[in-house]
Amino acid sequence: MRKVGKLAAMKKKFDGRHLKxxxxxxxxxxxxxADAIGRVSAVISRIENGVQPINEDQLARAAALLDATPEELLKPPPATVKELRDRGAGNTAPAFGTPAIGSRHEAPRDVPLHGTAAGSFRGAFEIGNTVDYVRRPAGLAGAKNAYALQVVGDSMAPRYEHGDLIYVHPDRVVRRGDDIVFTVKADEHAEAESFVKRLVSRSSDKLVVEQYNPPQETTWEARLVIRCHKVMRNHELYGV
Incomplete structure (x- = not known):
């Protein structure tokens, strides 16, 4: 059985109470x-209470953080906290070839989380409106301008689901095919709004983006685009 298939099979036996x-x-x-699996605390609460399922990637990341294997997370932890602690951090190799993520709960919580625009029904963000701070992944070490967003809506599903936490690196070069956060201002009287989409193309006169759900391509005049930032992928953040 392939590694991913094995994780998928285990996911069916998953019980959020054991994770808790x-x-x-x-x-x-x-x-x-939440920081370890790229979500927010409210999502963890739903997973632990059995309201929301966990996916294969999240299960592997949770196991790495908890110094366990995905199989072990299908059962309650050892009888005593001492037994767990005696194993020591980092003594259990993450299963299925997933590299150790490290002690991310010790990483600084200094990346600003920006909020959703009040009254927005399109999932728009207000860049600069900091509502919280989240932990800094290794891939953003030294990136002083990095920030995070919590995805609103499902227009980018299955790449990003509602509630997913994404990290943005404003100083990285944006290329065709990248997921981006771009900010536009429709006219001089409108408020600037930011959206998460996939970059199709960019030129001196237009920005073309697409979403997945439903599939749709949109073109914006370049003069309306204030900024265009790169959304970091998991392998860029955590090396996996």
């Missing part, structure tokens, strides 16, 4: 686990 028990045994908060 492992997290508590490790002395971690929901925010720590």
């Amino acid at each position: 028990a492992w997290r508590n045994a490790r002395g971690l908060k929901q925010a720590d686990l």
